[in-house]
Amino acid sequence: MSVRRWGGEQLLLALPVLFLVVFFYGPIANLLREGLTKDGTFSLEFLRTILTDDYFRHVILFTLWQAFLSTLASIALGLPLAFILTHYDFPLKRIVRALTIVPFVLPAITVALGFALLFGRNGYLNQFLMGLFGLSEPPLPIMYSLAGIVLAHAFYNAPIITRTVHAAWERIDPRYEESARALGASRFFVFKDITLPLILPGLLSGAALVFLFCFLSFPIVLSVGGGRFSTIEVEIYTRVVTRLDPQFLNYKIGAALALVGLAISLAVTYLYLRLQGGLARQTEQLRPRPTAPLFAGVRDLLRPTKLFVWLYVLVSVILFVGPVAAIVVDSLREETAEGARWTLRWYSYIFTPNYEALVGDSPLRAIVNSLIFGLGATAIAVPLGLIFAYVIARPGFAWTVRLRRPRAGEDVRSRRSLGDTLLMAPLATSSIVLAFALLRAFNAPPLRLVGTATAVIIAHAVIIFPFIVRALVPILESLDVRLTEMARSLGASRWRALREIELPLVATGLIAGAVFAFALSLGEMSATLMLARPGLNTMPVAVYRFLSQHSLGAPSAMSVVMIAVSAIAFILLERWGERALRF
Amino acid sequence: MRVTVKDVTKRFGATIALENVSLDVGDGELVALVGPSGCGKTTLLRLIAGFETPDAGDILFDGRSVLGVPPERRGVGIVFQNYALFPHMTVFQNVAYGLKFRQTSPDFVWTVRLRRPLAGEDVRSRRSLVRELLELVGLSGLENRMPAELSAGQQQRVALARALAPSPQVLLLDEPLSALDAKLRERLRLEIKKIQRTLKITTVYVTHDQEEALAVADRVAVMSVSHLEQIGTPQEVYNTPATEFVARFIGRGNLLPGELLGVDATRVLVRPERIRLNQSANYTLSGKIIAKEFAGDAVWLHVDVSGTALIVKAPSPDQALHEGDAVHLGIDRSDLYILPSDRRSPPTP
Numbered sequence: 001m002s003v004r005r006w007g008g009e010q011l012l013l014a015l016p017v018l019f020l021v022v023f024f025y026g027p028i029a030n031l032l033r034e035g036l037t038k039d040g041t042f043s044l045e046f047l048r049t050i051l052t053d054d055y056f057r058h059v060i061l062f063t064l065w066q067a068f069l070s071t072l073a074s075i076a077l078g079l080p081l082a083f084i085l086t087h088y089d090f091p092l093k094r095i096v097r098a099l100t101i102v103p104f105v106l107p108a109i110t111v112a113l114g115f116a117l118l119f120g121r122n123g124y125l126n127q128f129l130m131g132l133f134g135l136s137e138p139p140l141p142i143m144y145s146l147a148g149i150v151l152a153h154a155f156y157n158a159p160i161i162t163r164t165v166h167a168a169w170e171r172i173d174p175r176y177e178e179s180a181r182a183l184g185a186s187r188f189f190v191f192k193d194i195t196l197p198l199i200l201p202g203l204l205s206g207a208a209l210v211f212l213f214c215f216l217s218f219p220i221v222l223s224v225g226g227g228r229f230s231t232i233e234v235e236i237y238t239r240v241v242t243r244l245d246p247q248f249l250n251y252k253i254g255a256a257l258a259l260v261g262l263a264i265s266l267a268v269t270y271l272y273l274r275l276q277g278g279l280a281r282q283t284e285q286l287r288p289r290p291t292a293p294l295f296a297g298v299r300d301l302l303r304p305t306k307l308f309v310w311l312y313v314l315v316s317v318i319l320f321v322g323p324v325a326a327i328v329v330d331s332l333r334e335e336t337a338e339g340a341r342w343t344l345r346w347y348s349y350i351f352t353p354n355y356e357a358l359v360g361d362s363p364l365r366a367i368v369n370s371l372i373f374g375l376g377a378t379a380i381a382v383p384l385g386l387i388f389a390y391v392i393a394r395p396g397f398a399w400t401v402r403l404r405r406p407r408a409g410e411d412v413r414s415r416r417s418l419g420d421t422l423l424m425a426p427l428a429t430s431s432i433v434l435a436f437a438l439l440r441a442f443n444a445p446p447l448r449l450v451g452t453a454t455a456v457i458i459a460h461a462v463i464i465f466p467f468i469v470r471a472l473v474p475i476l477e478s479l480d481v482r483l484t485e486m487a488r489s490l491g492a493s494r495w496r497a498l499r500e501i502e503l504p505l506v507a508t509g510l511i512a513g514a515v516f517a518f519a520l521s522l523g524e525m526s527a528t529l530m531l532a533r534p535g536l537n538t539m540p541v542a543v544y545r546f547l548s549q550h551s552l553g554a555p556s557a558m559s560v561v562m563i564a565v566s567a568i569a570f571i572l573l574e575r576w577g578e579r580a581l582r583f
Numbered sequence: 584m585r586v587t588v589k590d591v592t593k594r595f596g597a598t599i600a601l602e603n604v605s606l607d608v609g610d611g612e613l614v615a616l617v618g619p620s621g622c623g624k625t626t627l628l629r630l631i632a633g634f635e636t637p638d639a640g641d642i643l644f645d646g647r648s649v650l651g652v653p654p655e656r657r658g659v660g661i662v663f664q665n666y667a668l669f670p671h672m673t674v675f676q677n678v679a680y681g682l683k684f685r686q687t688s689p690d691f692v693w694t695v696r697l698r699r700p701l702a703g704e705d706v707r708s709r710r711s712l713v714r715e716l717l718e719l720v721g722l723s724g725l726e727n728r729m730p731a732e733l734s735a736g737q738q739q740r741v742a743l744a745r746a747l748a749p750s751p752q753v754l755l756l757d758e759p760l761s762a763l764d765a766k767l768r769e770r771l772r773l774e775i776k777k778i779q780r781t782l783k784i785t786t787v788y789v790t791h792d793q794e795e796a797l798a799v800a801d802r803v804a805v806m807s808v809s810h811l812e813q814i815g816t817p818q819e820v821y822n823t824p825a826t827e828f829v830a831r832f833i834g835r836g837n838l839l840p841g842e843l844l845g846v847d848a849t850r851v852l853v854r855p856e857r858i859r860l861n862q863s864a865n866y867t868l869s870g871k872i873i874a875k876e877f878a879g880d881a882v883w884l885h886v887d888v889s890g891t892a893l894i895v896k897a898p899s900p901d902q903a904l905h906e907g908d909a910v911h912l913g914i915d916r917s918d919l920y921i922l923p924s925d926r927r928s929p930p931t932p
Contacts, residue, residue, distance in 0.1 A: 175667035178634055181654040182661040184684030184749055193680070197671045 013391045016384040016465075024426055024462050027437035032262070034440060035255030046256035056235075056253075060260060063215060063231040066146060070153035070214040071207050077154045077319070078161025079203075080312045085162070086169040088309075090294035097166070098574040100159035104467070105516065105566040105573070107523025108156065109540045110559040112223035113547055114323025115152050117330050117556070119143050124326050125318070144226035152220045155319055157210040161203070168202025169195075174289050201275055208272035215265055216430040218526040219540070223547055232261040233432045233526070240436055240530060251440070258433040269428040324563065331556035346557035358549050359542045360534050363558065366542040370522050372453065373538060377460035377521040382514045384461075385468035388423075392469075393476035427466040435459055435527035451533045459527040464520040468513055471573075475509035508576035519569035522562060584644055584658075584752035584785045585610050586631060591640030593626055600626040602809045603640070611783040613776070614814075615796035618806030619832070624789045627806075628755050631787060633657050644752065655684065657753075660746030664758040666738045668730035674741050675726035678713045681749035716744040719778060736767045743775065747782070754779070754786040760795065768792075772799050793833050797821065805829045824852070827922055837893050841925075843868070844914070849925040855883070855896040857918035860904075864913030868893075872908045886910060 038045050050056035085097055118125045119142035126138035133139070142148040172195065180190045218233040230238070236257050239250035300306060334343045350363040359366060426434075438459055442449035449455040479502055487497040503510075525540035532541055539558050546555035588606040592599070600623045608614045616624040629635045631642060633654035641648050649657055660681075668677050717723050720740035730738055739759060746754060759775065760768045776799045779786050790796050796803050797817040804814045805828070813825040824830040830838065830852050837855065841848040844866045870888035877899065884895040884904065895912065897904070904910070 173665065173667055175663045175665065176669060178632070178654070179661060179663065179667045179745070180669070180680065181634075182632055182657075182659055182755075183681030183745070184655045185680075186653075186655055186684075189684070194669060 012387050016388040019380075019384055020426070020462070020465070023438070023458050024429075024434070027441035028262075028429065028433070030441050031255050031433070031437040032259050034252065035257075035259045038252070046252045047259065050253065050256050050260060056257070059230050059232060059235050059257075062229065063233075063261075064264070066149055066153075066221070066229070066231065067211050067214040067217075069146070069150045070157065070217075071211045073150050073154035074157040074161050074210045074214075075203070075207060077316070078158035078206075079165060080309070081158070081162040081316070082165035082169060084294070084309060084312070085166045086289065087291060088294040089291045098570070100163045100166075101573055102566070102570060103156045103159050105519040105523070105569045106156075107525065107540050107543075107559075107562050107566070108217070108219040109223065109523070109525050109543045109547070110327060110562055111152055111156055111323060112220050113543060113555055113559050114327050115148060115155075115224050116143055116547060117326035117552065118322045119148065119151075124329070125322065143224065144228055146225075146229065148224045149221055149229065151319070152224045153214045153217060155323065156220070157213055160210050160213075161206045164202045164206030164209075165199055168199045170289060172198050172289070205272055205275035208268055208275055212265055212268045212272065212428060215261075215268065216428075218430065218432055219544065223544060232257050233430050236261075236432050236436060237526075237530060240439070254436060255440075258436060261433065262429060265428045265430070266425070269424050273424065327556045327559045327563070330552055331560045334553060346553045349554055350557050350561070356542075356554075358551055359537055359545050361537040361542070363542060363554065365535065366537045366539050367558070367561070369453075369536060370538040370540075373456050373460055373528075374518045374521040376453075376457035377464060378514055378517040380457065380461040381465045381468050381517050382510070385465055385472055385513070385517075386510065388465075389469045389472035389476050393473050393479075423466045423469055426462055431459070431463055431524065431526035432530060434462060435530035438527075439530065450531070451536075453536060456528055456531050456536055456538075459531055460521040460524055463524060463527060464517050467520055468517050471513045471516055472506075472509065475506055475513075479505060512572045512576040515569045515572045519566050522565055585646070586753055586785055586787070587641075587643040587646070588627065588631065589641045589643065591627070591630060591637045591642065593623075593630060593635060593637050599809050601630075601637075604806075604809075604811050605640075606804055606811065606814065608785055608787060610785055613779050613786040613788060613799060613801045615788045615790060615800035615803045616806060617790055617793050617796035617803055617832075620791055621808070622806045623809045624791075624806050625757055628661075628757050628787060628789050631753070632659050632661050632755055658749075658751050659753045659755055660749065660751035661755045662739075662742045662746050662757065662759045664761055666730075666742035666762075668738055668741055668745070670730055672730075673726065674717070674722070674728050674730070674733070675713055677730065677741055678716055678745045678748050679709055681745065682709050682712065684749070713744075713748065716748055717741075719747075720744045721774075735763055736771065739763065739771060743778070747778075747784075752785065754784045756786065756788045758789055758791065761791070768795070775799065797833070803833075805832060807832075821854075823920060825923065827924065830922060835894055835896075839891060839893070841927075843888065843891060844919070846919065846921070847927055848921040849927065850922065851925075852920040852922060853893075853914055853918060855894045856881075857914065858893070858895045859913040860884075860895065860897050861911050862913040865916040866914045868912040868914070870910060870912060872904060872906050872910060875904060875906055884910075886912060888912070 035046055037043055050060070081096075081100075085093065117123055119140055120126070121138050121141070121143065123138075123140075123143070126140055129135065129139045130137075142151060176194050176198070177190050180194050185193060216233065217231070218237065221229060221231050221234055222237075225234075236254045239254045239257075242250055294309070295301075301310070331346050332342055332344070333340050334345055350367065353362045353364045355362050361369075438455055439450055441447075442455060449458070483501050483505075484497045487501045488494065492500065522538075523540060525538075525544060528536075528538050529541050529544065532538070537545075539562055543555040543558050543562075546552070546558075586606075586608040588604060591601055591604050593601040604623075604627060606614070606616075606627070616627060618624050626635065630637055633649070633652060636650065642650060644657070669680065672680065713726070714723070717726065720743055722737060722740050722744070725733070725737065725741075730741070733741065739762075743759070756775070760771055763771065772795055775788075788796070788799060797820075800817060802814060803817055803820045805812045805820055807828045813820055813829045815823075815825075820829055820833050824833060827838070830836055835855050837853045837858075838850045839853060841851055844851060868888045870886040870893065872884050873887050873892070874885040876883040876885075880899055882897045882899045882904065884897055886893045886895055893912065
């Protein structure tokens with residue numbers, strides 16, 4: 001059975017691979033080459049410049065530092081929820097658990113907006129606290145500070161920690177802990193010797209992923225940091241959008257910065273893959289973990305563990321629910337001469353076709369663009385992603401890149417295949433660097449795409465592609481090959497088996513994947529901001545432009561529209577994509 | 584250590600797992616708890632281990648209640664069905680894990696009671712103790728393997744060695760062999776029994792396999808849903824079952840209407856191997872073979888006696904028997920057993 005045949009399936013794989021090579025690997029390689037050449041010859045001058053210059057060194061170190069702090073904050077915020085989800089039962093637990101996928105579908109710029117509305121100098125929380133304690137200064141000066149960036153990143157990434165740790169924790173057979181107890185270990189030793197080592201791989205792999213996302217973060221640093229803080233991404237962006245650059249010097253510096261950033265993020269990605277590969281697949285668990293009710297009488301409320309739980313609930317309600325609630329409230333309020341009042345004005349405003357100077361387009365144009373780009377990117381990424389996922393999910397797929405020797409008894413699927421490695425590279429590349437690379441690669445014939453909607457759609461498709469594949473692979477892997485074999489033995493052709501057996505079984509997963517793709521594209525801001533020309537602005541770009549001019553109301557209404565789309569994506573993913581998003 | 588379970592009741596929500604169960608396990612005795620799945624035998628084991636608390640009743644070790652004692656201080660060793668070997672520790676670390684916590688008193692001596700310590704014998708080091716245990720279960724040389732690198736049978740032995748390492752007073756085995764194939768199961772149950780005999784450790788052995796229970800146990804406790812049906816030696820539960828459930832659950836048997844043999848009882852129990860083919864006896868029945876199963880050392884015959892199906896175990900293969908053949912079944916009076924519930928009148932002397 002080990003004869004490997006190169007059939008239609010492997011040839012189909014050429015389509016997504018070609019797409020990635022033309023629109024990702026090629027442009028990125030070209031960009032890196034630009035960073036390593038001067039006047040057409042190999043030169044380390046630009047790389048040396050950014051590694052020796054104090055300013056660039058500061059930018060690189062700050063990028064690492066904020067990512068490190070953000071990861072710590074995400075762990076601090078995500079770990080307690082993983083504990084609560086694993087050990088307690090409470091109403092709405094299913095919903096809370098499902099809500100941990102929200103960061104994947106909620107546009108980052110709406111988080112920045114929510115933070116501005118809640119924690120800004122005139123934000124709801126600061127106003128409330130000033131009124132409560134009669135203060136003359138806002139007590140939480142979080143906006144435009146490192147603390148703000150870190151907190152916003154934690155808002156965004158703590159749920160990833162919760163997901164990975166909760167998944168690892170729940171898979172621990174309770175009999176491990178019971179065996180340890182019977183052998184004489186107290187609760188403390190059980191946690192230290194058994195539980196902690198078993199959740200640690202999950203925690204570390206989650207932390208590596210969070211570090212990567214924070215390292216590559218752009219909208220939050222730009223908006224919550226308010227231009228005071230420059231990370232590698234922000235630096236590349238400001239250099240590339242500076243139009244006064246006759247020597248293309250900024251391009252060269254940007255390319256060298258992209259090289260450094262990419263080296264670091266690939267190293268982190270490698271670490272993440274190693275850690276994830278090390279996640280032991282546990283034997284089938286026969287006994288579900290016992291859980292206790294979270295609300296167990298009034299006296300129980302005062303136990304130290306429970307006090308800690310309530311404190312956490314309070315903090316997380318402020319931090320997680322607060323920003324979203326602030327956006328909804330702000331979208332319904334307006335300031336008039338007689339004071340603030342409720343209104344639907346902002347909603348009618350964002351659907352007007354009138355030119356808005358702050359955006360550079362009409363708000364309606366931005367909404368329409370978002371829809372077009374979203375549909376276009378989905379139409380490209382989902383079919384290509386499906387082909388890619390289908391081929392690498394086949395049990396016989398064996399292009400294994402051995403990062404390390406497989407352990408005895410290790411599942412072949414958990415080995416890092418070439419497919420995974422191909423995929424993780426786009427995930428490890430920031431949207432800013434991708435857009436920069438596309439700008440450089442397609443600004444001349446034969447493919448002059450810069451300034452066209454096509455460029456934005458392609459950028460979106462490349463960005464969402466790895467997410468789509470990672471969402472689809474588990475769904476396709478769950479397909480029992482024997483079902484197809486049974487259909488074929490009953491006389492169905494390969495094509496009929498695909499159409500009548502496999503597709504109906506994964507249909508709901510596919511729809512969830514497509515909506516997920518659409519939501520990701522809708523929320524994408526970084527690449528769009530770099531590629532956008534007048535007439536090509538999208539909702540997140542419009543929100544960013546409003547926000548940077550401190551114009552509120554309209555961006556909130558627009559964010560509510562985006563949040564609504566995210567909510568639909570969230571509900572579908574929760575329903576149909578249970579196994580998806582297994583990061 | 585004597586383990587006493589006294590009138591224990593345990594509920595999980597609305598379902599009653601155990602109702603008024605009492606069980607006495609003598610010092611050094613091996614009692615097998617046997618019953619169909621879901622009858623509460625694992626719950627009883629978990630109550631003894633301290634993972635669950637009874638809703639009513641008491642659990643005593645040597646006459647002292649252990650209800651307030653957490654599992655880590657009860658001095659029990661436990662082996663689970665899936666072994667629950669710590670996946671991130673080597674075989675050595677797994678076995679040595681329990682020793683870490685038995686260092687509390689200065690005069691603590693790490694000994695497995697394979698034999699009485701000789702006068703002046705040295706206290707053994709942890710390393711040599713683990714070695715000795717692995718030798719006892721036949722796994723020398725595998726100290727540095729990870730659990731995932733072991734076969735199921737080897738994992739089972741490591742789990743046993745790990746449970747025995749801290750010299751527990753009580754050994755609890757929860758379906759220790761049911762994840763293994765039949766051949767290995769038979770070999771390992773013998774080894775477990777041998778080790779239990781050597782260490783003279785009080786043992787409760789939970790299994791759903793009545794054959795295994797009869798093979799290993801000093802006494803067998805048969806459970807049906809949430810209560811104990813009978814406790815007795817393997818011979819007692821087999822030959823003189825207390826209830827119909829025990830009669831049907833332990834071994835194969837024929838519960839025949841009393842009228843068939845002209846006995847004054849509702850039903851009589853006759854074990855298949857007690858029925859003799861074509862030989863005269865106190866009672867003789869005529870029937871027809873309707874099915875035949877060849878079992879190597881024996882032949883199982885399904886015989887129809889005027890509408891009643893009987894099962895007969897005949898020595899193989901000395902008789903040429905075929906489906907459809909007429910046979911005479913001979914049963915001796917001494918091979919009849921009447922269940923207490925089926926007795927119509929007090930037996931006349």
